[in-house]
Amino acid sequence: MSRRSRSDIPVFNLLSIGHRGVGKTVFLAGSYTELLANRQKEGSQFWWLEFRDSQGRENIEGILEYVARTGQYPPPTMKITDFNFALKHRQRQEEKTSCYFRWWDVPGESCNLQNPDFQKMVLSSHGCCVFFNGKALVHNPRYLETIEEPIKQIVAIASLVNQHGLDYPFALIFTQCDLLEPGPISQLQIEANLQPLLARLDAVNAKYQRFYSAIPIVSNQGQYRLKAVGASASIVWLLSELNKTHQFQGQIPLESGLKRSVPANKRSSVASSRKFVPLLLMSSLGLLAVSAALFFAVNGAFGPAQTPEQQLTQQYERILEKDPANFAALTNLADLYIQQKQLDKAIPVLEKIVEQPTKSFDLHFILADIYAAKGDKDREEKVYDRVLAQQANNFDALIKKAVLRVERGDEATAKTLFAKAENIAPTEDLKAQVRSLAQRALK
Ligand SMILES: Nc1nc2c(ncn2[C@@H]2O[C@H](COP(=O)(O)OP(=O)(O)OP(=O)(O)O)[C@@H](O)[C@H]2O)c(=O)[nH]1
Numbered sequence: 001m002s003r004r005s006r007s008d009i010p011v012f013n014l015l016s017i018g019h020r021g022v023g024k025t026v027f028l029a030g031s032y033t034e035l036l037a038n039r040q041k042e043g044s045q046f047w048w049l050e051f052r053d054s055q056g057r058e059n060i061e062g063i064l065e066y067v068a069r070t071g072q073y074p075p076p077t078m079k080i081t082d083f084n085f086a087l088k089h090r091q092r093q094e095e096k097t098s099c100y101f102r103w104w105d106v107p108g109e110s111c112n113l114q115n116p117d118f119q120k121m122v123l124s125s126h127g128c129c130v131f132f133n134g135k136a137l138v139h140n141p142r143y144l145e146t147i148e149e150p151i152k153q154i155v156a157i158a159s160l161v162n163q164h165g166l167d168y169p170f171a172l173i174f175t176q177c178d179l180l181e182p183g184p185i186s187q188l189q190i191e192a193n194l195q196p197l198l199a200r201l202d203a204v205n206a207k208y209q210r211f212y213s214a215i216p217i218v219s220n221q222g223q224y225r226l227k228a229v230g231a232s233a234s235i236v237w238l239l240s241e242l243n244k245t246h247q248f249q250g251q252i253p254l255e256s257g258l259k260r261s262v263p264a265n266k267r268s269s270v271a272s273s274r275k276f277v278p279l280l281l282m283s284s285l286g287l288l289a290v291s292a293a294l295f296f297a298v299n300g301a302f303g304p305a306q307t308p309e310q311q312l313t314q315q316y317e318r319i320l321e322k323d324p325a326n327f328a329a330l331t332n333l334a335d336l337y338i339q340q341k342q343l344d345k346a347i348p349v350l351e352k353i354v355e356q357p358t359k360s361f362d363l364h365f366i367l368a369d370i371y372a373a374k375g376d377k378d379r380e381e382k383v384y385d386r387v388l389a390q391q392a393n394n395f396d397a398l399i400k401k402a403v404l405r406v407e408r409g410d411e412a413t414a415k416t417l418f419a420k421a422e423n424i425a426p427t428e429d430l431k432a433q434v435r436s437l438a439q440r441a442l443k
């Protein structure tokens, strides 16, 4: 297949919404450096951002230079600043441009639908990054009240998108996650506190994905720099979603889409196919999806006879024939099967994955969920036992096994497991949530 010419490469406008000081500018600079660092690591995926104009380069380099010199985060944004990037990818020694995109770095108070500049940005956008302060979501019980306005904006956009059957992805980005306790408890707390918003987004079938961004400043012999983890995945996910949609319906900014009327059932099924996966696990699955989705984005690599998912599936199956324990191929293949709702095929792949030593048990829980969906309680429970054998204090496994024990009529064991989970829960709030769940389950 011939390479795409420059004019065939789509250009997407990404809207960013977030209050003053939530971390939008740090996120942009951090995402840029994170991708750059990945590019320099051998064996990692080669996705990176390139500037399309010198102004953008100067702005970002100015920010990075400020951090390096002062060891401080950059000052607040005073005016809307434009950035034009290319998302590049290296595949088999060949560099390709996956798409171009435009990003506006907006001062917090300009993210307001009364602001004519912001209105224009909304209408010309193809997708949106919504920023929440992860630390405040966990530690400040009043934080949600303070962000009611941006939440209304997101729900309004999502609702219109749904009414018009458009594909308009939202990346929900939790900033400052380096200031939170590592591990699933913080994610659980963010999840719990964000439920009102997620319920509103689900009600209008919004396509969204969560991302946890951590961008501390680190120093090495007096040289400071941003060390970003998890930031760039959201930009890459948004662009891969837009690239997929673009293959079927071209680039439709929000304004043109709203003027048309397309049946709502034409929406992408990827988000809805994942709905059976509990919310807590979505974020980890999403990270797997990024690599697969990005392959889809480089559509020049695929022939027209098969869908990109089918092509990729075959590719991973071939890799596994030669190298059955290839962890990356196993995880990507499992994710692809799940996306294609081929759960019977996903099971043996996940079973192989969970046999391998790991510090993260997310895939174990996905396997357990599939067993649960199939009503296979024995195998579901064996997964929790396997996790608990490796990590006796795994909070998720304790809770899930306790709920299953109740379902299986063994309230005594369930009580012990709930008590253990309550005991290890790190905050009073979470302990109360476990108590309430136990009370409801045990009646
Ligand atoms: N530890 C940590 N602090 C962060 C992170 N991101 C942002 N911050 C803090 O949040 C402050 C604000 O970040 P900015 O990126 O400037 O926020 P903004 O959303 O661009 O804010 P405005 O431009 O004022 O609208 C920074 O000065 C840091 O103190 C992060 O990932 N980790």
Ligand SMILES: [Mg+2]
Residues within 6 Å of the ligand: 024, 025, 026, 076, 077, 105, 106, 107
């Ligand atoms: Mg800013």
